[in-house]
Amino acid sequence: MADFDRVIRNGTVVTAADVSRCDIGIRDGRIVALAERIVSDAPSIDAAGRLVMPGGIDSHVHIAQDGDDGTVMADDFLSGTTSAACGGNTTVIPFALQAKGRSLRAAVQDYHAKADGRCLVDYAFHLIVSDPTEGVLGQELPALVKDGYTSFKVFMTYDGLKLNDRELLEVFDVARRERALVMVHAENYDAIRFLTDRLERAGRTEPYYHTASRPVPVEREATHRAISFAEMIDVPIMIVHVSSADAIEQIRWAQGRGLKVFAETCPQYLTLTAEDLKALNMEGEKYVCSPPPRDKASQEACWTGLGNGLFSVFSSDHCPFRYDSPAGKKKHGERTAFRWVPNGIPGVETRLPILFSEGVGKGRLSLQQFVALTSTNHAQMYGLAPRKGSIAVGADADIAIWDPERRVTITQDLLHHGADYTPYEGMEVTGWPETVLVRGETVVEAGRVVGRPGHGRFLKRDLSPFAAPRGIRPTEYEA
Ligand code: URP
Ligand code: ZN
Ligand code: ZN
Numbered sequence: 001m002a003d004f005d006r007v008i009r010n011g012t013v014v015t016a017a018d019v020s021r022c023d024i025g026i027r028d029g030r031i032v033a034l035a036e037r038i039v040s041d042a043p044s045i046d047a048a049g050r051l052v053m054p055g056g057i058d059s060h061v062h063i064a065q066d067g068d069d070g071t072v073m074a075d076d077f078l079s080g081t082t083s084a085a086c087g088g089n090t091t092v093i094p095f096a097l098q099a100k101g102r103s104l105r106a107a108v109q110d111y112h113a114k115a116d117g118r119c120l121v122d123y124a125f126h127l128i129v130s131d132p133t134e135g136v137l138g139q140e141l142p143a144l145v146k147d148g149y150t151s152f153k154v155f156m157t158y159d160g161l162k163l164n165d166r167e168l169l170e171v172f173d174v175a176r177r178e179r180a181l182v183m184v185h186a187e188n189y190d191a192i193r194f195l196t197d198r199l200e201r202a203g204r205t206e207p208y209y210h211t212a213s214r215p216v217p218v219e220r221e222a223t224h225r226a227i228s229f230a231e232m233i234d235v236p237i238m239i240v241h242v243s244s245a246d247a248i249e250q251i252r253w254a255q256g257r258g259l260k261v262f263a264e265t266c267p268q269y270l271t272l273t274a275e276d277l278k279a280l281n282m283e284g285e286k287y288v289c290s291p292p293p294r295d296k297a298s299q300e301a302c303w304t305g306l307g308n309g310l311f312s313v314f315s316s317d318h319c320p321f322r323y324d325s326p327a328g329k330k331k332h333g334e335r336t337a338f339r340w341v342p343n344g345i346p347g348v349e350t351r352l353p354i355l356f357s358e359g360v361g362k363g364r365l366s367l368q369q370f371v372a373l374t375s376t377n378h379a380q381m382y383g384l385a386p387r388k389g390s391i392a393v394g395a396d397a398d399i400a401i402w403d404p405e406r407r408v409t410i411t412q413d414l415l416h417h418g419a420d421y422t423p424y425e426g427m428e429v430t431g432w433p434e435t436v437l438v439r440g441e442t443v444v445e446a447g448r449v450v451g452r453p454g455h456g457r458f459l460k461r462d463l464s465p466f467a468a469p470r471g472i473r474p475t476e477y478e479a
Contacts, residue, residue: 006044007025007026011051018368024399030440047401052391053391055088055400056087057374060183089352092121096125120443142178150383169232172237176234227261240264241269243291268289288341319345354424380466384459
Protein backbone atom coordinates (compact mmCIF):
# COMPACT_ATOMS: atom_id res chain seq x y z
CA MET A 1 0.00 0.00 0.00
CA ALA A 2 1.29 3.48 -0.93
CA ASP A 3 2.10 5.62 2.09
CA PHE A 4 0.18 8.61 0.72
CA ASP A 5 -2.06 9.36 -2.24
CA ARG A 6 -0.57 12.83 -2.37
CA VAL A 7 1.46 15.28 -0.37
CA ILE A 8 1.12 19.06 -0.11
CA ARG A 9 4.62 20.41 0.35
CA ASN A 10 6.29 23.63 1.47
CA GLY A 11 3.13 25.52 2.38
CA THR A 12 2.33 27.68 5.37
CA VAL A 13 -0.44 25.80 7.12
CA VAL A 14 -3.02 27.89 8.95
CA THR A 15 -5.59 26.57 11.41
CA ALA A 16 -7.82 28.35 13.89
CA ALA A 17 -5.04 27.80 16.43
CA ASP A 18 -1.68 27.93 14.64
CA VAL A 19 0.37 29.07 11.68
CA SER A 20 3.18 26.64 10.85
CA ARG A 21 5.37 25.56 7.97
CA CYS A 22 4.63 21.90 7.33
CA ASP A 23 3.87 19.22 4.75
CA ILE A 24 0.53 17.41 4.66
CA GLY A 25 0.20 13.72 3.79
CA ILE A 26 -3.19 12.61 2.41
CA ARG A 27 -4.54 9.09 2.07
CA ASP A 28 -8.06 7.86 1.29
CA GLY A 29 -9.42 11.39 1.44
CA ARG A 30 -8.08 12.12 4.90
CA ILE A 31 -5.12 13.89 6.38
CA VAL A 32 -2.85 11.19 7.76
CA ALA A 33 0.40 13.06 8.43
CA LEU A 34 1.64 16.54 9.28
CA ALA A 35 5.39 16.93 9.43
CA GLU A 36 8.12 19.47 8.83
CA ARG A 37 9.15 17.39 5.84
CA ILE A 38 7.40 14.29 4.47
CA VAL A 39 9.61 11.87 2.56
CA SER A 40 7.50 10.10 -0.05
CA ASP A 41 7.30 9.42 -3.80
CA ALA A 42 3.57 10.19 -3.82
CA PRO A 43 2.41 12.89 -6.25
CA SER A 44 2.79 16.26 -4.64
CA ILE A 45 1.51 19.81 -4.81
CA ASP A 46 4.12 22.48 -4.23
CA ALA A 47 2.60 25.13 -1.99
CA ALA A 48 5.72 27.27 -1.54
CA GLY A 49 4.72 30.88 -0.95
CA ARG A 50 1.10 29.83 -0.42
CA LEU A 51 -1.23 29.63 2.57
CA VAL A 52 -2.74 26.20 3.11
CA MET A 53 -6.00 26.54 5.00
CA PRO A 54 -9.03 24.39 5.84
CA GLY A 55 -11.55 24.72 3.01
CA GLY A 56 -14.23 27.25 3.78
CA ILE A 57 -17.51 26.05 5.23
CA ASP A 58 -20.38 28.31 4.26
CA SER A 59 -23.16 27.51 6.69
CA HIS A 60 -25.67 29.92 5.21
CA VAL A 61 -26.42 29.50 1.52
CA HIS A 62 -29.64 29.16 -0.44
CA ILE A 63 -29.46 26.85 -3.43
CA ALA A 64 -32.30 25.78 -5.72
CA GLN A 65 -34.76 27.29 -3.26
CA ASP A 66 -37.36 28.31 -5.79
CA GLY A 67 -40.42 30.25 -4.60
CA ASP A 68 -43.97 29.00 -5.00
CA ASP A 69 -44.67 32.35 -6.73
CA GLY A 70 -42.60 31.59 -9.84
CA THR A 71 -39.33 32.98 -8.52
CA VAL A 72 -36.43 30.83 -9.62
CA MET A 73 -33.16 30.83 -7.78
CA ALA A 74 -30.19 31.46 -10.04
CA ASP A 75 -28.18 28.53 -8.68
CA ASP A 76 -28.90 24.86 -8.79
CA PHE A 77 -26.65 22.49 -6.87
CA LEU A 78 -24.16 22.21 -9.72
CA SER A 79 -23.60 25.93 -10.27
CA GLY A 80 -23.94 26.76 -6.56
CA THR A 81 -21.34 24.25 -5.43
CA THR A 82 -19.04 25.04 -8.38
CA SER A 83 -19.13 28.68 -7.36
CA ALA A 84 -18.56 27.69 -3.73
CA ALA A 85 -15.51 25.61 -4.67
CA CYS A 86 -14.02 28.39 -6.81
CA GLY A 87 -14.37 30.67 -3.80
CA GLY A 88 -12.31 28.31 -1.62
CA ASN A 89 -15.14 26.39 0.03
CA THR A 90 -15.28 22.64 0.56
CA THR A 91 -18.62 22.35 2.40
CA VAL A 92 -21.88 24.26 2.16
CA ILE A 93 -24.99 24.05 4.31
CA PRO A 94 -28.04 25.15 2.31
CA PHE A 95 -31.65 24.91 3.46
CA ALA A 96 -34.46 22.44 2.92
CA LEU A 97 -37.52 24.67 3.03
CA GLN A 98 -40.87 23.40 4.23
CA ALA A 99 -43.65 25.10 2.29
CA LYS A 100 -46.77 25.81 4.37
CA GLY A 101 -49.11 22.84 4.44
CA ARG A 102 -46.37 20.44 3.41
CA SER A 103 -44.41 17.88 5.31
CA LEU A 104 -40.89 18.74 6.40
CA ARG A 105 -39.70 15.25 5.56
CA ALA A 106 -41.01 15.64 2.01
CA ALA A 107 -39.11 18.93 1.71
CA VAL A 108 -35.91 17.21 2.77
CA GLN A 109 -36.46 14.49 0.18
CA ASP A 110 -37.05 17.11 -2.52
CA TYR A 111 -33.80 18.90 -1.74
CA HIS A 112 -31.89 15.64 -1.68
CA ALA A 113 -33.24 14.85 -5.13
CA LYS A 114 -32.06 18.25 -6.38
CA ALA A 115 -28.58 17.86 -4.86
CA ASP A 116 -27.88 14.20 -5.42
CA GLY A 117 -25.12 13.62 -7.98
CA ARG A 118 -24.68 17.32 -8.74
CA CYS A 119 -22.44 18.73 -6.02
CA LEU A 120 -18.72 19.45 -6.27
CA VAL A 121 -18.32 20.07 -2.55
CA ASP A 122 -19.76 18.32 0.49
CA TYR A 123 -23.11 19.50 1.79
CA ALA A 124 -25.59 19.19 4.63
CA PHE A 125 -29.02 20.73 5.12
CA HIS A 126 -30.56 23.02 7.69
CA LEU A 127 -34.34 22.82 7.86
CA ILE A 128 -36.63 25.83 7.44
CA VAL A 129 -39.70 25.37 9.61
CA SER A 130 -42.58 27.42 8.18
CA ASP A 131 -45.52 25.37 9.41
CA PRO A 132 -44.98 24.00 12.92
CA THR A 133 -47.99 21.72 13.09
CA GLU A 134 -48.35 19.15 15.85
CA GLY A 135 -46.99 16.51 13.50
CA VAL A 136 -43.96 18.61 12.62
CA LEU A 137 -43.21 19.47 16.24
CA GLY A 138 -44.03 16.07 17.69
CA GLN A 139 -42.72 13.69 15.05
CA GLU A 140 -40.98 15.14 12.04
CA LEU A 141 -38.53 17.49 13.74
CA PRO A 142 -37.37 14.98 16.39
CA ALA A 143 -36.93 12.28 13.74
CA LEU A 144 -35.06 14.58 11.36
CA VAL A 145 -32.70 15.74 14.10
CA LYS A 146 -31.88 12.09 14.79
CA ASP A 147 -31.24 11.64 11.06
CA GLY A 148 -28.54 14.33 11.06
CA TYR A 149 -30.46 17.54 10.28
CA THR A 150 -29.45 19.09 13.55
CA SER A 151 -30.28 22.75 12.98
CA PHE A 152 -33.30 24.65 11.77
CA LYS A 153 -34.09 28.19 10.77
CA VAL A 154 -37.16 30.16 11.79
CA PHE A 155 -38.32 33.44 10.32
CA MET A 156 -39.90 36.32 12.23
CA THR A 157 -40.85 37.93 8.91
CA TYR A 158 -41.76 37.15 5.26
CA ASP A 159 -45.19 36.06 4.09
CA GLY A 160 -45.33 32.30 3.90
CA LEU A 161 -42.44 31.80 6.31
CA LYS A 162 -43.09 33.95 9.37
CA LEU A 163 -43.88 32.26 12.68
CA ASN A 164 -45.87 34.08 15.32
CA ASP A 165 -44.53 34.34 18.86
CA ARG A 166 -46.38 31.25 20.05
CA GLU A 167 -45.00 29.23 17.14
CA LEU A 168 -41.48 30.48 17.78
CA LEU A 169 -41.73 29.32 21.38
CA GLU A 170 -43.03 25.91 20.28
CA VAL A 171 -40.09 25.44 17.90
CA PHE A 172 -37.58 26.65 20.51
CA ASP A 173 -39.03 24.14 22.94
CA VAL A 174 -38.53 21.26 20.51
CA ALA A 175 -35.00 22.47 19.81
CA ARG A 176 -34.18 22.41 23.52
CA ARG A 177 -35.55 18.89 23.92
CA GLU A 178 -33.77 17.56 20.83
CA ARG A 179 -30.54 19.56 21.31
CA ALA A 180 -30.89 21.18 17.90
CA LEU A 181 -29.56 24.63 17.08
CA VAL A 182 -32.15 27.21 16.02
CA MET A 183 -31.15 29.92 13.56
CA VAL A 184 -33.31 33.03 13.76
CA HIS A 185 -34.11 35.60 11.07
CA ALA A 186 -34.86 38.54 13.33
CA GLU A 187 -37.04 41.25 11.79
CA ASN A 188 -40.49 42.38 12.93
CA TYR A 189 -43.09 41.35 10.32
CA ASP A 190 -45.89 43.73 11.29
CA ALA A 191 -43.60 46.74 11.52
CA ILE A 192 -42.26 46.01 8.03
CA ARG A 193 -45.79 45.69 6.65
CA PHE A 194 -46.87 48.92 8.29
CA LEU A 195 -43.87 50.82 6.92
CA THR A 196 -44.14 49.25 3.47
CA ASP A 197 -47.80 50.26 3.15
CA ARG A 198 -47.03 53.83 4.26
CA LEU A 199 -44.06 54.13 1.89
CA GLU A 200 -46.16 52.87 -1.01
CA ARG A 201 -48.95 55.29 -0.19
CA ALA A 202 -46.37 58.09 -0.33
CA GLY A 203 -45.20 56.84 -3.73
CA ARG A 204 -41.82 55.76 -2.35
CA THR A 205 -41.43 52.49 -4.14
CA GLU A 206 -37.87 52.58 -5.56
CA PRO A 207 -35.39 49.96 -4.34
CA TYR A 208 -33.82 52.36 -1.83
CA TYR A 209 -37.06 52.43 0.17
CA HIS A 210 -36.58 48.75 0.90
CA THR A 211 -34.09 49.96 3.50
CA ALA A 212 -36.64 52.43 4.93
CA SER A 213 -39.19 49.63 5.26
CA ARG A 214 -36.78 47.63 7.45
CA PRO A 215 -35.00 50.22 9.61
CA VAL A 216 -32.70 49.28 12.45
CA PRO A 217 -35.40 49.16 15.20
CA VAL A 218 -37.20 46.46 13.19
CA GLU A 219 -34.11 44.26 13.52
CA ARG A 220 -33.26 45.37 17.06
CA GLU A 221 -36.72 44.63 18.45
CA ALA A 222 -36.92 41.20 16.85
CA THR A 223 -33.40 40.34 18.00
CA HIS A 224 -34.31 41.25 21.55
CA ARG A 225 -37.57 39.28 21.36
CA ALA A 226 -35.78 36.18 20.06
CA ILE A 227 -33.23 36.50 22.85
CA SER A 228 -35.97 36.83 25.47
CA PHE A 229 -37.75 33.74 24.16
CA ALA A 230 -34.48 31.80 24.09
CA GLU A 231 -33.87 32.80 27.71
CA MET A 232 -37.39 31.73 28.73
CA ILE A 233 -37.02 28.33 27.11
CA ASP A 234 -33.31 27.95 27.92
CA VAL A 235 -32.36 27.15 24.36
CA PRO A 236 -29.24 28.30 22.52
CA ILE A 237 -29.92 30.31 19.35
CA MET A 238 -27.95 31.65 16.40
CA ILE A 239 -29.04 35.08 15.18
CA VAL A 240 -28.19 35.03 11.48
CA HIS A 241 -27.25 37.81 9.07
CA VAL A 242 -26.83 40.50 11.73
CA SER A 243 -26.54 43.89 10.05
CA SER A 244 -26.68 46.69 12.59
CA ALA A 245 -24.85 48.11 15.59
CA ASP A 246 -28.13 48.04 17.55
CA ALA A 247 -28.71 44.32 16.97
CA ILE A 248 -25.09 43.71 17.94
CA GLU A 249 -25.70 45.61 21.17
CA GLN A 250 -28.61 43.30 21.99
CA ILE A 251 -26.44 40.26 21.34
CA ARG A 252 -23.61 41.63 23.46
CA TRP A 253 -26.11 42.26 26.25
CA ALA A 254 -27.37 38.67 26.01
CA GLN A 255 -23.89 37.19 25.90
CA GLY A 256 -22.95 39.35 28.89
CA ARG A 257 -25.81 37.76 30.84
CA GLY A 258 -24.38 34.35 30.08
CA LEU A 259 -27.05 33.42 27.54
CA LYS A 260 -26.07 31.11 24.71
CA VAL A 261 -26.82 33.56 21.95
CA PHE A 262 -24.55 33.11 18.94
CA ALA A 263 -24.34 35.36 15.94
CA GLU A 264 -23.46 35.45 12.28
CA THR A 265 -22.70 38.32 9.95
CA CYS A 266 -22.05 38.43 6.20
CA PRO A 267 -19.95 40.28 3.58
CA GLN A 268 -22.77 42.61 2.57
CA TYR A 269 -22.83 44.15 6.04
CA LEU A 270 -19.10 44.92 5.88
CA THR A 271 -18.97 46.34 2.38
CA LEU A 272 -22.34 47.70 1.24
CA THR A 273 -24.49 50.49 2.61
CA ALA A 274 -28.08 51.60 2.09
CA GLU A 275 -26.73 54.14 -0.42
CA ASP A 276 -25.97 51.29 -2.83
CA LEU A 277 -29.70 50.74 -3.20
CA LYS A 278 -29.93 54.19 -4.79
CA ALA A 279 -28.16 52.95 -7.94
CA LEU A 280 -29.72 54.35 -11.11
CA ASN A 281 -32.24 52.61 -13.37
CA MET A 282 -33.53 50.29 -10.68
CA GLU A 283 -30.08 48.73 -10.33
CA GLY A 284 -30.52 49.18 -6.60
CA GLU A 285 -32.54 45.95 -6.85
CA LYS A 286 -29.21 44.17 -7.10
CA TYR A 287 -28.61 44.95 -3.42
CA VAL A 288 -32.06 44.17 -2.06
CA CYS A 289 -31.58 41.75 0.80
CA SER A 290 -32.87 41.51 4.33
CA PRO A 291 -31.87 42.86 6.70
CA PRO A 292 -30.68 45.58 4.33
CA PRO A 293 -27.15 46.99 4.26
CA ARG A 294 -26.91 49.90 6.75
CA ASP A 295 -24.25 52.58 7.19
CA LYS A 296 -20.53 52.94 7.88
CA ALA A 297 -21.04 52.87 11.65
CA SER A 298 -22.83 49.53 11.41
CA GLN A 299 -20.04 48.19 9.18
CA GLU A 300 -17.55 49.16 11.89
CA ALA A 301 -19.67 47.50 14.56
CA CYS A 302 -19.69 44.29 12.50
CA TRP A 303 -15.90 44.43 12.17
CA THR A 304 -15.57 44.93 15.91
CA GLY A 305 -17.83 41.93 16.53
CA LEU A 306 -15.80 39.77 14.18
CA GLY A 307 -12.60 40.78 15.92
CA ASN A 308 -13.76 40.37 19.50
CA GLY A 309 -15.59 37.06 19.24
CA LEU A 310 -19.16 38.33 19.38
CA PHE A 311 -19.72 36.69 16.00
CA SER A 312 -18.91 33.01 15.81
CA VAL A 313 -19.45 32.64 12.09
CA PHE A 314 -19.09 34.66 8.92
CA SER A 315 -21.31 33.29 6.15
CA SER A 316 -22.38 34.53 2.75
CA ASP A 317 -26.20 34.25 2.92
CA HIS A 318 -25.76 33.48 -0.78
CA CYS A 319 -29.28 33.90 -2.14
CA PRO A 320 -28.82 34.41 -5.88
CA PHE A 321 -31.41 35.78 -8.27
CA ARG A 322 -30.83 36.92 -11.80
CA TYR A 323 -31.23 40.69 -12.10
CA ASP A 324 -32.39 40.82 -15.68
CA SER A 325 -34.95 38.09 -15.51
CA PRO A 326 -38.71 37.76 -14.99
CA ALA A 327 -37.94 34.78 -12.74
CA GLY A 328 -35.56 36.89 -10.63
CA LYS A 329 -35.35 40.50 -9.50
CA LYS A 330 -37.67 41.62 -12.34
CA LYS A 331 -40.39 39.15 -11.55
CA HIS A 332 -43.03 41.82 -11.38
CA GLY A 333 -41.74 43.85 -14.29
CA GLU A 334 -39.21 46.52 -15.06
CA ARG A 335 -40.15 49.19 -12.52
CA THR A 336 -41.86 47.26 -9.81
CA ALA A 337 -42.19 48.46 -6.21
CA PHE A 338 -39.46 47.27 -3.83
CA ARG A 339 -42.02 45.12 -2.01
CA TRP A 340 -42.05 42.68 -4.93
CA VAL A 341 -38.33 42.38 -5.51
CA PRO A 342 -37.04 38.99 -4.34
CA ASN A 343 -34.78 39.45 -1.32
CA GLY A 344 -31.26 38.13 -1.49
CA ILE A 345 -27.92 38.60 -3.18
CA PRO A 346 -25.19 36.25 -4.43
CA GLY A 347 -21.90 35.88 -2.55
CA VAL A 348 -20.71 32.31 -1.98
CA GLU A 349 -17.66 32.78 -4.23
CA THR A 350 -16.63 36.17 -2.89
CA ARG A 351 -17.15 35.63 0.87
CA LEU A 352 -13.65 34.38 1.60
CA PRO A 353 -11.62 36.74 -0.62
CA ILE A 354 -13.53 39.74 0.77
CA LEU A 355 -12.91 38.77 4.40
CA PHE A 356 -9.32 37.82 3.69
CA SER A 357 -8.53 41.06 1.91
CA GLU A 358 -10.50 43.47 4.07
CA GLY A 359 -9.93 41.58 7.31
CA VAL A 360 -6.51 39.92 7.30
CA GLY A 361 -5.02 42.21 4.63
CA LYS A 362 -6.03 45.36 6.50
CA GLY A 363 -4.92 44.10 9.90
CA ARG A 364 -8.41 43.72 11.38
CA LEU A 365 -8.20 39.94 11.82
CA SER A 366 -5.42 37.42 12.33
CA LEU A 367 -5.04 34.50 9.94
CA GLN A 368 -6.26 32.18 12.70
CA GLN A 369 -9.37 34.30 13.25
CA PHE A 370 -10.03 34.19 9.53
CA VAL A 371 -9.95 30.38 9.56
CA ALA A 372 -12.09 30.19 12.69
CA LEU A 373 -14.74 32.56 11.32
CA THR A 374 -14.95 30.97 7.88
CA SER A 375 -14.43 27.27 8.57
CA THR A 376 -13.61 25.87 12.01
CA ASN A 377 -16.40 27.56 13.94
CA HIS A 378 -18.98 26.52 11.33
CA ALA A 379 -17.89 22.89 11.70
CA GLN A 380 -18.05 23.07 15.48
CA MET A 381 -21.28 25.03 15.64
CA TYR A 382 -23.16 22.77 13.23
CA GLY A 383 -21.95 19.31 14.25
CA LEU A 384 -19.32 18.66 11.56
CA ALA A 385 -16.19 18.71 13.72
CA PRO A 386 -13.66 17.14 14.01
CA ARG A 387 -14.08 15.72 10.52
CA LYS A 388 -14.42 19.15 8.93
CA GLY A 389 -13.01 22.59 9.55
CA SER A 390 -9.40 21.91 10.44
CA ILE A 391 -6.09 20.64 9.18
CA ALA A 392 -5.44 17.83 11.60
CA VAL A 393 -4.54 14.17 11.41
CA GLY A 394 -7.77 12.24 10.88
CA ALA A 395 -9.73 15.15 9.41
CA ASP A 396 -11.05 15.10 5.86
CA ALA A 397 -8.50 16.54 3.44
CA ASP A 398 -10.66 19.59 2.68
CA ILE A 399 -8.04 22.15 1.84
CA ALA A 400 -7.81 25.50 0.08
CA ILE A 401 -4.41 26.67 -1.12
CA TRP A 402 -4.31 30.44 -1.33
CA ASP A 403 -2.09 32.91 -3.10
CA PRO A 404 -2.11 35.65 -0.46
CA GLU A 405 -0.59 38.20 -2.83
CA ARG A 406 -2.83 37.77 -5.84
CA ARG A 407 -4.68 40.96 -6.68
CA VAL A 408 -8.08 40.47 -8.20
CA THR A 409 -10.74 42.87 -9.35
CA ILE A 410 -14.05 41.16 -8.69
CA THR A 411 -16.19 41.09 -11.83
CA GLN A 412 -19.15 39.05 -12.91
CA ASP A 413 -17.02 37.41 -15.69
CA LEU A 414 -14.75 35.88 -13.11
CA LEU A 415 -17.47 34.13 -11.14
CA HIS A 416 -19.18 30.77 -11.57
CA HIS A 417 -22.55 31.37 -9.96
CA GLY A 418 -25.81 31.37 -11.89
CA ALA A 419 -26.58 35.02 -11.13
CA ASP A 420 -26.03 37.58 -13.89
CA TYR A 421 -24.32 40.12 -11.64
CA THR A 422 -22.25 40.47 -8.51
CA PRO A 423 -22.95 43.15 -5.90
CA TYR A 424 -19.17 43.48 -5.54
CA GLU A 425 -18.46 44.42 -9.18
CA GLY A 426 -15.18 46.37 -9.39
CA MET A 427 -14.07 45.68 -5.83
CA GLU A 428 -10.33 45.06 -5.57
CA VAL A 429 -9.12 42.31 -3.28
CA THR A 430 -5.73 40.86 -2.46
CA GLY A 431 -5.60 37.11 -1.87
CA TRP A 432 -7.47 34.41 -3.75
CA PRO A 433 -7.90 30.64 -3.41
CA GLU A 434 -6.02 28.87 -6.22
CA THR A 435 -6.42 25.17 -5.61
CA VAL A 436 -9.14 23.43 -3.65
CA LEU A 437 -9.26 19.81 -2.52
CA VAL A 438 -12.39 18.08 -1.24
CA ARG A 439 -11.55 14.86 0.62
CA GLY A 440 -8.19 14.81 -1.12
CA GLU A 441 -9.55 15.23 -4.66
CA THR A 442 -8.70 18.41 -6.53
CA VAL A 443 -11.87 20.23 -7.53
CA VAL A 444 -10.26 23.55 -8.46
CA GLU A 445 -6.73 23.62 -9.85
CA ALA A 446 -5.00 26.95 -10.40
CA GLY A 447 -8.42 28.58 -10.65
CA ARG A 448 -9.79 26.04 -13.16
CA VAL A 449 -12.74 23.81 -12.28
CA VAL A 450 -11.64 20.18 -12.48
CA GLY A 451 -14.10 18.71 -9.99
CA ARG A 452 -16.66 16.08 -10.83
CA PRO A 453 -20.36 16.69 -10.11
CA GLY A 454 -21.33 14.05 -7.61
CA HIS A 455 -17.99 14.09 -5.79
CA GLY A 456 -19.65 16.23 -3.10
CA ARG A 457 -21.33 14.04 -0.51
CA PHE A 458 -24.22 14.58 1.87
CA LEU A 459 -23.06 15.00 5.47
CA LYS A 460 -25.20 13.68 8.25
CA ARG A 461 -24.42 16.00 11.14
CA ASP A 462 -23.91 15.38 14.84
CA LEU A 463 -25.71 17.43 17.43
CA SER A 464 -24.04 20.78 17.93
CA PRO A 465 -22.10 20.88 21.20
CA PHE A 466 -23.17 24.53 21.33
CA ALA A 467 -26.85 23.58 21.32
CA ALA A 468 -26.84 22.15 24.83
CA PRO A 469 -29.06 24.23 27.12
CA ARG A 470 -27.44 25.97 30.07
CA GLY A 471 -29.30 23.62 32.37
CA ILE A 472 -31.45 26.30 33.92
CA ARG A 473 -34.61 24.51 32.90
CA PRO A 474 -37.84 26.44 33.27
CA THR A 475 -39.65 23.33 34.45
CA GLU A 476 -42.68 25.16 35.80
CA TYR A 477 -44.38 25.18 32.44
CA GLU A 478 -43.90 21.50 31.80
CA ALA A 479 -46.49 18.86 32.68
O1 URP B 1 -32.45 38.74 1.83
C1 URP B 1 -32.10 37.66 2.21
N1 URP B 1 -31.27 37.53 3.21
N2 URP B 1 -32.58 36.58 1.59
C2 URP B 1 -32.24 35.27 1.91
C3 URP B 1 -33.22 34.66 2.81
C4 URP B 1 -32.83 34.90 4.22
O2 URP B 1 -33.58 35.56 4.90
O3 URP B 1 -31.80 34.44 4.64
ZN1 ZN C 1 -32.94 35.13 6.82
ZN1 ZN D 1 -30.39 33.42 4.11
